[in-house]
Amino acid sequence: MSIVQNFEVFVPKLIEKREFFSPGHRACQGCGEVVALRLVLKALGENAIISNATGCMEIISSAYPHTAWMHPYIHVAFENTAAVASGVEAALKALRRKGKISDRYVKSVGVAGDGGTADIGLQALSGAVERGHDMIFVCLDNEAYMNTGIQRSSQTPFMASTTTSPAGKVIPGQRTEKKNMPEIMVAHRALYVATACPSYPIDLINKVKKAKNTAGPSYLHILSVCPTGWRSPSNETMKLGRLAVETGIFPLYEVEKGKYRITWEVGKRRPVEDYLKIQGRFRHLTPEHIKQIQEKVDREYELLLNKVKYSKSWA
């Protein structure tokens, strides 16, 4: 009760009070992706231009003549967001230098889903990060192509059932493991790379701010619970995000110039089953399947801890 009473006093110090994503958009009930987006935009503040990929966040926000975006916003296509954002950045640089626009620092920010980032969008992203543009690329990862009806992506977790990796009689869902996007971005020498989840809003906001203050390419990979695609109760979105972190399935970390650091220590990890059992996409799993998943998560977590231990900043 006392926290709620003092909300107006304390929260604005931690979180920007202004909204940059207006209510009235068409996201599903309990959509974690739109919560993530709202927090990202708050953390960016007004000095940003958003380039957005085709996907859920675009479709729910921008049916002409409506827009939910208070930032300058552009949507062009599905796979080219990083290229569009790099063009915006180049224009800002040239026009400001030549005195053709107001002398004000503005960040170019690309926002895409996991498909628009890790699959069809990967080439454009690789090119933009390699070229070293001063921009942030935000992947809102809901672990499938949700906008087109829950098809698998390279970010869909092992054994999850989607409409193109169905839990069949012979093949029990997704056959592959998540492609490690943060690692791919670190390999590009992106200056700042981090994972985040809207269930940890302050951690997320801090990372966006760090990215914003990085002069060069940075990459944020944000796990975004999607009740529609994950077949999870829409009032459990925040809880699911926390479980993803507490089980070690989606650890929160950052990589500054190559140096890995866990930003949210979880202590003793919970069993993956706690996370899997409240999602319809994992309903078909047997105890043996769950054991396999647990082993893979343990292995990945160990690898991450090794990176934390041994990685060095190249600065």
Add this chain to the structure above:
Amino acid sequence: MGKRIGMEVAIAAAEAVALCRIDMAAVYPITPQSHIAEHLSDIVHNGQIDAEFLTVESEHSAMSACVGASAAGARVYTATSSQGLILMHEILPIASAMRLPIVMGVCNRAVSGPLNIWNDHSDIMHVRECGWIQLFAENGQEVIDMTIQAFKMAEHPEVMLPALVNIDGFQLTHMIEPMEMPSQEEVDKFLPERKPFAYLHPDKPVSMGCFNMPDIFMETMKAKDMALRNSKKTIIKVWKDWAEIFGREYQPVETYKMKDAEVAIVTMGSMGETASVAVDEMRKAKMKVGLVKIKLWRPFPEEEFKAAVKGCKTIAIMDRAVSFGGVNGPVAAEIKSLFYHEQERPKIVDFIMGLGGRDVRVEDFISMAERAKKKKEDTFEFLGVRE
């Protein structure tokens, strides 16, 4: 005053772009466009102009970066050919729907397969419906002039559409020609700074690229079509302005010896020069043949084309792309539909020729005109194919 130069046309195109004081170029190399990409990077790296030069990882990203930069208010340029043009195809109609005045050089080359780097018009015909202004240059001078003109056409407040200049690969790009390079003062006088209608900036936030539901999509498409059709007025006006400053005149359709012609040869691009030599030869032999050169392909200059061939009985069209399984080639399709409603319509004979760099000689144009004249009805054939 401009300067007389002897220069490779691709290099001259890049120099013309520099005179337009672009803010950004995003280019991916492909033969026969590469010299434009290379020379533009020289220009930027040597500080000849103050611009960003983006060495993107693909043509798809080149066009996407151009869209982003143009939306942010910059004057932008790119150039490509064939496979590159087709790779960026997805973004071309988006650029025109967003009314972004991007300028592009298309160094026309055959589309694979099989792979072939030489000249024809199959690349541009693949993206014909992209909603861009589309010009065809006939020689190096026109490449320089049209490149500069394209910015003024595209950025004009009554147009606000992207524009591309077709430059025949090798036939033009790699030729060294005598040309006049305008001076910076002249270009500055002709081409004012870009004043975008709206641009991405927190000073005044706007949303661009919102999607359309069925209740508004048709209206958007009609508006885009009208914008492109209406651009013809401005294009002609820009050419008048050009003639006043530079003394070189341009028209949507140019004619040569058409006054009493019974047969009209129709060309687009660099082949016009060879065809005009053929016309001279035939005139010497008392054949009443003339030449019609289409300089403006989109918007299609309907009245101008009709006026150009008025009274002519036979139209012999040079089509440099195949519409596989279609009734005839793309240029013939356009012209046939133009005359469908006419009481007195000319006979329209379509020749597919000069594909993938196949040489088209003066004799070929002569044989084309003779064959067309003899035909009893509209026909369609490949000319110069070994059977």
